[in-house]
Amino acid sequence: MTTDIYPSMTVADNEQKERPVEKMQLGKQVKAIRKQNNLTLEEAGKLTGLARSTLSKIENEQISPTFAVMQKLAAGLNIDIPQLFTKPEKAQATGRRDVTKSGQGVPHLTPTYEHELLSTQLSQKKMMPYRSRVHARSFDDYGDWVRHEGEEFLLILEGEVELYTEFYEPTKLTVGDSAYYDAMMGHCLISTSKEDALILWVTTS
Amino acid sequence: MTTDIYPSMTVADNEQKERPVEKMQLGKQVKAIRKQNNLTLEEAGKLTGLARSTLSKIENEQISPTFAVMQKLAAGLNIDIPQLFTKPEKAQATGRRDVTKSGQGVPHLTPTYEHELLSTQLSQKKMMPYRSRVHARSFDDYGDWVRHEGEEFLLILEGEVELYTEFYEPTKLTVGDSAYYDAMMGHCLISTSKEDALILWVTTS
DNA sequence: AACAAAGGTTTCCAATTGGAAACTTTTCCT
DNA sequence: AGGAAAAGTTTCCAATTGGAAACCTTTGTT
Incomplete structure (x- = not known):
């Protein structure tokens, strides 16, 4: 058992601090990314080197991909791993646009x-x-x-x-x-x- | 048709852009974190709800943990998932610049x-x-x-x-x-x- | 509407993971 | 040094993943 006060964590059986096991929707996220890139499962498969069935199952949260697979995913889709399960914070819906004609700024x-x-x-x-x-x-x-x-x-x-x-x-x-x-x-x-x-x-x- | 870069990726079989499949040492990282907290495999196991054998294998890169396991790890050790495979990164100090000559992008x-x-x-x-x-x-x-x-x-x-x-x-x-x-x-x-x-x-x- | 093709899901199975327990190494006493 | 407990590794096996292919659904065309 540790004698340190400070950084250490206590090991009380189930008294866990319960970091809110972030409700990550890895599946949802992956699908969103694929869609944003206009890719089909087939294409995404080619890019990542994964079977489209695997991708499908991941997207539908039917399986929990291994880290190795997550790496392939990120590499193939050209993103960072965290993006696979991090929500891209709600678009603050600026929902507008502004065109400026040359010289009219x-x-x-x-x-x-x-x-x-x-x-x-x-x-x-x-x-x-x-x-x-x-x-x-x-x-x-x-x-x-x-x-x-x-x-x-x-x-x-x-x-x-x-x-x-x-x-x-x-x-x-x-x-x-x-x-x-x-x-x-x-x-x-x-x-x-x-x-x-x-x-x-x-x-x- | 997309006007964006990122939405569309080309799907050329193995012509992959090879994002340098970041050489992440998830194992090393996990071990480092555990050590930093003065935890034994046994204790870490209690905290994360994983078997100490599993932890051992992960630390020694003998297996590629599933996302589910990574979540338990992060939750138990009270860290964010990316920390499991992201080097503490010596302040990668944005402090840089990049000049791109015309046509050299x-x-x-x-x-x-x-x-x-x-x-x-x-x-x-x-x-x-x-x-x-x-x-x-x-x-x-x-x-x-x-x-x-x-x-x-x-x-x-x-x-x-x-x-x-x-x-x-x-x-x-x-x-x-x-x-x-x-x-x-x-x-x-x-x-x-x-x-x-x-x-x-x-x-x- | 009927058919074809593309996209996606499910099934089946080999390969791999994760857990329990056996086994080995290290640490810590006396 | 010797022995015991603690820490860590490996083995064995049930559970789960990942891939191939069959099987559905949707989309597009005539």
Whole structure:
């Protein structure tokens, strides 16, 4: 018997703390994923290397798959194992959409940037997209990193820029190039060409 | 037809993308957890309701436990299932970035789409960006909506498309236009011009 | 409506798991 | 060191899984 107080657990026969044996519907979940991908049992079978009968039984909770099978499932469907039994938290049903015609976004100007916020009608959204015209580099304003919560994705639409991120070498980006980074790293973008650069930005939170 | 990457996977026999069947050492992991809690197989058995022989075999990777057993394990040891096979992961620190040069993304082809996944190096990200070439509308494939968790943002880079979303009138989009919507609404995109369309997409989750 | 094809379920059986108990190794006393 | 109890491993077997194929259902076509 353990002498530790702290992390240890007590072994009282059935006095278990009863972690609410999460009512996981592995079957339901698997089926949902398969459906989302428009796959038939046959196809899913090919992808995962499992018999379609096995898949059927799993989906209908007729059997409890072994870990080995779960691995095949995840690998074949290209997902992580936890997704097999973790509910994808209820879609907060934003249930809306917002189309922004070119140039009709909400402008937001600064000395070096002309931002155009893109989907401003939707309040409850997880991403925040905007298009920015970055003025050709001006002497003074560079070197000042920004750092904030969330992640950022960007794609160069026009021009040429240099992406500075903490811990990384500056990188030159041209039309069509994109980047994704954790915004908590200091980061900053500078237009290196004579022309302005046009950037599409999407940030989280 | 789907406008999404993830919904449709190609089913080419053994051409599997081979998600690196994560070398999970479920056994090692379980043993580590048990040890951390100063439990003997006997005690762990009491807690989880499993035979100590079973536990032994699992720890030594002699058998692949069923999902049911994994649930008992997690419940008994008071942990979440993923912890059974997920390395304590030294703070995989999102703190990274990934630059994708134009055309260097990971391709994913379907009859009507040529997707190019951007930023595939980062695994732990909240957004999933990709660029898709949408082939000019073909008679048959239209009308098939997709519907899935998450939100989507898109921006037209080239061409002309029509955005169909449940509850809304079809909308024509041209270069520079963008849209944001809850992917739970049925949605689908069709190239309406003679030329292919090029779309930048960013989805959540 | 009738038929064909595709998608899904159930059956049957070999292969594997999980539990009880025997067996082996380690730990801990004296 | 010697012996006993504790911890862990292996064996044996009933119970369950996973695969092949037969068997239903649904969908699509003429």
